[in-house]
Amino acid sequence: MSTNGDNPSQETTGQSRRGFLRNAAIAGAGAAAVVGVPALGATPAFAADDTKSGRTGSWSPDATALQFTLAVMPDTQFLYWGSQDSVNRTPQEESFRYIIDNSGNADNNIVFMAHLGDLTQDGDPTSFQQVDKAFALLDTHGVAYSVLAGNHDVSGDDSRGDTSYLQTMGPQRFKRSRTFVGSDPTGYNTAHIFQAAGRSWLVLALDWRTTDQGYAWANSVIKAHPKMPVILTSHDIVASPYDDNVFPYESGDPENNAVLEGNGQAMWDKLINDNDQVFLTLNGHYWPPGRMTKKNAAGNDVYMHITNYQNRYFGGGGMIRLYHFDLTRNMIDVETINPWILAQEPESRNELAAELARVTGPVDNFSIPIDFEQRFSSFAPVAVRPARPAAQELVKGTLAYWRFDAQGAPGTSLTSGQTVRDLSGQGNDLTVVTVPGTAADALTWSDDHHPDQPGHASLKFVGGRNPVHGTYLTTAAQAPLNAETFASGYTIETFVMMPLDWDAGNNGWASILSRRGSASAAGKHGKNTDPGEPVVQFAISNNGREPQFNHYPLNDTYPTTNWGHGLVELRWWHLAVVNDGRYTKLYVEGAPVVDNPSRLSVGLTSLGLPWLVGGHEYAGAIDIVFHGNVGDIRIVNRPLSSAEFLTAK
Template structure:
């Protein structure tokens, strides 16, 4: 039975506008074309709506109370308002219309949003995702459903689809539909296939193609192209390959596909059986800020210049009140996977099946630019967050107040032995593998825990600890734990906190074996906490835990310092298997909230009226399993990367995904023309603590910036006890400095962590020729250190260091350095008095 809905399709709604994430690393792609205003062409815009599930789920209890509207409704209103000027003939929804298939209010929110397009006569297709069906198991297909019990076909089935002017027909289930829209004098077919199309549905799809043999086809579906754990590169999906083999490759008409489902954005071009390209595009932003932050796809088809320009834009961001915006609120996502160009010679690509295909009249300026102008008119957005991958293992931001920082790199890959420890680099809370006999799991094996060099690309640690074969049905699990005496065990965190970690769920995860598994817990029994109220759920579980639900959602559960408040929770959306994510829990004492951030974006469901942790004294932190009824259970199926506990709330620029700032770098370098016999003793400056400073050019050396920000590179021949001489060796005995030969010199110095380096600071200088002996007309022949000019042979300019030195005379300051007069020759020391030089690792014994 079709739900009652308003049907005033001709009524145009008034505009609802007031007068994204995390930035992914770029994938190589062509930039958007620079189109001059006078560059007229045959153009139209296809709009794409990625997964809207969280907009529908949180419309009533989150978005409407905060804003008076939700992103889904704002998206469709914006498309309705601007369809004519952007020449939008069609809108394609990619599925996961709602999050919980059985919740009526979510369908009502989705219905309200799509009704806006109905009322504005903007045609669209819509399809079911895995969240829109009663059973989304991989071995169920659309022909297996009890159609009378499926909300999707009741709300968005064939009856409603038939109201679209572009509607061509639906399959017998009502889950799948096709449309034909016209733009620029040409027709295109959109084939919309819902979750897990059966063989019967694919046969229906083939009949549709056979009945429309001259039409170019855009295939939309919910699951087709996946994305690699790096969050950037494309990854083929088994179901997507099924569609490729059974439908796409043998039908030359299909030239473009779009899908959602997999969190992120990427693209892949494959070659079909006719030698022609088929471009597959993934577009899904549900794990971004506010469940996707209203981002949608705008595709400008430029039939004159043979290209499709794709951009990702958010009408929601520009609609929100200015005072509510955060760094996650960007009107456009600017990276190549969100903005790119598909070069496509339409006539040539379609010639085999549509020989009469031609571009329309070239009378339209850039629609891509027009969309940007509309969205950015009067909008002033905040600066976005830009993540950088680390350059070395030391490339992380140290934060004062860190109570524990566990890392797994540097220990070697392979099986973790019973009793093996992992260092807490901030305190005394080293983790150790609890022996199997003491863990409580009789079925565990030593090989179940390994160290793997697979790590989150934004973690500066090089490895993670991985737990395999965890299964709650057989009580198989393994754990790491702190010692009972570790100080962090009893930290109540009453001034707030930041707990962050990197997690990956094993691709073998399934609900029967692994639902409600835990990664990190503060072990104990919350029922024994004074004042703890009874709860139906988890009453004898640990006071604090981070784990995964039966729906693959992260759950953070804590009992705050005020125990009588009981359990407080935060929840993420569905997490994709076999992909690294960064999770940060931030407790703000001012707001009394604990916010969960997944890959930098705050989730919608967070803990309120909470501060710090109640705890059972002297109970350890446990990695790799839950702790219920006073024992470990329900092991983590996946990997845990470096993890840190800080005794106050922090912001993203202090997290483990952030990099130390390299811009505040200075160096005191010699310049100008220096007297004959000058000796460069050391080069100094200020930099980022922990960074490596490298001096290159005609002088060379390295140093590590000390904790106080100072650095010093001894310049000269150095030798360690019993070792060979070389430049830049730490803890080295310094051989006598030598005067530089007359000539010109050039040096550069920069700081960094591995390949991530600052801009160089460069300098050129010259050493004057030695004065001639006025009595003989020849250079002096005195002995170095005797008060007369040296008699050594000068080395040519640029040849590095000379091999002799001189005595030291009184210091005469020059600029930031000092000048030492050695006899008649000058010795320049570019050096500043400093403290803590030994911390820099470059102090030399003189």
């Protein structure tokens, strides 16, 4: 194995690039190379190539970040045609440098690289000598990667015996790799495990023609790692049914424009269909690129992609496909780039290179929505965070803590006069109030809750306006909380979810929590003042379901308003308002929002009147009741950090 991965790349001045591209097209992607098994010979003399980006960085991915990238490199065969004295490592090495340099970049966080086979055009020992030198760049930097044999690297199936491929890229190459799991007895089928997003991911790299023994081995590896999602790589799985000269979007659905051919169908039947852990397959071999989604025996989607650019300028020039996994957004964003060309000065790129720097067609740049938790639930269910005792959440300064677990069976109604206790022990209990004419089931107990909510329950409000209807809750006339002005700061937290039938006209501006007493009664006036609105209201607006905290501070006559971004329905949201005695900030899921005014805002105005949960009054009368679910509510008389919120781990 060569260890000079940082040395300059070299090439001969043999057959022209256009010539071998033309001959390769005549041969076809499926033409198998005739491969002998002689020992690796001496490296021929090559002329230096000076296209290089320079110093290589270090391999340093973040295994815990919820965003990470899988780099995929398809057929690089036209860079390695040693029998024709035509070799150029430079493009591939430039891609390798990009992968290394972007492993520690938070925007990429490249954690693994998978090569999809056809490393060489001819399977010749001289070609593999140069492949060895290129991959030494990965080895010397400790990069996690997999590789597999394509039909131009080997002939026959995985029972073929020794080859130059196996001598160069066989299991012995990975003996120092932390991600290498092992291989089957032939050495042509390998398994790798990388760490990302705080979990283990299994990559199977299978030969271009896998025998039954190979499939049996692959099945046994999956069975031995029953909780790991599996990415399956091989050279030939799905094919492109459309012509190279027709853009994918002209040939049908760009999300389903690939098909299973004979080998791919066998792989589906023998390995993929019955292993729900396999959620993504990647292959080269065919062009143009394409993709399809197929449901497995468990009824779950398997995403199956071809990526191959060997028919493009410079044999693809070491093009890479980047699969950006985002477990926060439940998305895989895919882009295709050419680091070799991107490393060149833009003004020095020829016209064809400029076209290939980034490939942006619908089968090259796209996004895959995937609910990772749901997709992996059959084999790796996420442990539900257990409920926490109320006493554990009573931090210093807690004035009120209302939660709705262990009080009523889910679906049963709360009735007027019923009490919900204040678990802080401060005496701020809530009493149920029903607007006349409201249905009996307008307020019910629910076991639905935010995944990080201490109490595993909520109240389901069915309220609105036009006419006003619903059931809400109120503190008592003499509750201590009514007189509190929070001059030294405060934190108000709650959890909320809007249903699909939430309507801007009927439900907009309803409050999760509000304080009775109008602005005019409190003597407030001036900019943005509405004399009839309550002195404090934590509401959901009518425009995009944006959370709004509108309050009249002690130090001014007009309100301070904090605005959040739009909240989607059927998702639980944690909302928090924090005032440090001077400024007020609104947080959504622990993140501060953009519209947090930088104006002095001391305390909360009080007329000594009750607080309402789910109710909102205007000019002293209830004008709307909340529509949706409300979980735990906690009010503290000091500012809390996000690490102290009810969602804290």
